[in-house]
Each structure stands twice: as structure tokens, then as C-alpha cells.
Amino acid sequence: xxxxxxxxxxxxxxxxxxxxxxxxxxxxxxxxxxxxxxxxxxxxxxxxxxxxxxxxxxxxxxxxxxxxxxxxxxxxxxxxxxxxxxxxxxxxxxxxxxxxxxxxxxxxxxxxxxxxxxxxxxxxxxxxxxxxxxxxxxxxxxxxxxxxxxxxxxxxxxxxxxxxxxxxxxxx
Numbered sequence: 001x002x003x004x005x006x007x008x009x010x011x012x013x014x015x016x017x018x019x020x021x022x023x024x025x026x027x028x029x030x031x032x033x034x035x036x037x038x039x040x041x042x043x044x045x046x047x048x049x050x051x052x053x054x055x056x057x058x059x060x061x062x063x064x065x066x067x068x069x070x071x072x073x074x075x076x077x078x079x080x081x082x083x084x085x086x087x088x089x090x091x092x093x094x095x096x097x098x099x100x101x102x103x104x105x106x107x108x109x110x111x112x113x114x115x116x117x118x119x120x121x122x123x124x125x126x127x128x129x130x131x132x133x134x135x136x137x138x139x140x141x142x143x144x145x146x147x148x149x150x151x152x153x154x155x156x157x158x159x160x161x162x163x164x165x166x167x168x169x170x171x172x
Contacts, residue, residue, distance in 0.1 A: 002107050004132060008034075008123040009105035013071065015095035016079040022093055024069060027127065033066035033154070034123040035146060038108045038116040042074040042082040042094075046140045050118075053143045055090040064150055065125075068092035073100055073115050108134055122150055 002009060012025040026034065037054070039047040054061075054068055061068055069092065072079075079094040097116075103109035108119035120141055122131035130153050135141070152159040157169035 002105065002129060002132070004129050006129055007127050008036075008121065008129040009102070010127075011097075011102045011105070013095040013097055013102060014076045015071075015093040016076055016083055017093040018089040018091065019080070019083065021076055021080070024093055024095055026069075026123070029067055029069075029123070030127055031125050033064065033125060033150060034069060034121075035061060035066050035150065036069045036071065036106075036121045036123065037141070037146075038071050038097075038103060038106065038119040040115045040118070040137050041072060042078045043086075046137070047072075048086060050140045050143075051087060051090065051094070053140070054092070055087075057143050057147065058091045060147055061150070064147070064154065066122075066150055069095060071095040071097050071102065071116075073097050073103060073109075106132075120146055122146070122153060124153070 010027045014023050039050060051070060058068060075098055076096040097103050100109050103116045106119060108116040117134050118137055118141055119134040121129060124130045131149050151165045152163055155169055158172060159169055
């Protein structure tokens, strides 16, 4: 089972980035923070709200040196059709994990259903998993909280409960 503090499982996945097919390898993102989030399925109800939410805040993630990567078990063709029909250009890739290997490696696969739970993973520039949260598919994640955690991790300090950027950290 994957754990915080361990190397994030590497992967190479095909996907769609702004209307073009791309191949993304996690290890090629070294030197940058990565926010990888799994969502259950294309053409569903909660998923587009999350994807649009991350797209709306993409510049904030990029300002922190973070790359966004979204993944589901849908095909790259499904991703392309969904972007063309509903989502438009996002500025980050929707990756296809049709083998379900990556979802399994990250512990978010619902094997009986063939799709994933909502999982968010923050990987540091050295490839270590620094944060993970997995929750029920009925509830969308909070992009503001993901940004807050990313900024807290980047301080390299101890951050107390409800810490916000600009607030004091705890001396070690």
C-alpha cells in the first residue's frame, strides 16, 4: 500500500491536453511539485465540477511550481470527446488509466466497479509522496484545501491546525 513519505509510484499514461493526445510520465515531472488527482468517470455529475475547479485555479498551482495531472479509467478518446463537448481546454492533461494499474498502485481502484475513488496526491520535486486524501465519490474535493496543503508543504516547516499562507509556523 502506498504511504506518505515513500516514492510515488511512477507511471506512463496517454491522455489529452487541450485537444491533443499526449504521453505523460511521472518521473519526467521531477523538479516540480505534482498534484495528481483521480476522478471516477467522464461524462458524470460531480467530476466536471472538480475538473473545472482545478482548471480555474491552475494559475495558482503553477505559481507554486506545481503541475496538475488528472486521471481516470476512461480512454483517451473518451477524454477527448468530453473535452470537446463539455470541458474545453483545461491547461492540464486528462490521463487514461484503462489498465487500472496506476489506480491500483495508488490505492484508489474500485475493482468491482472498474473506476476509481476520488484521490488527491501531492508529489514533491524529488518524487516523494507528501500528501494523499481519498474520499467518497459523492463528495467533490476542495481545491482551496489542496492549495493550502501544497503551500504548507512548501514551507518545510511545522504548520499548525488551520494554518494559512502567511501565518506563523511552529519552530522546530
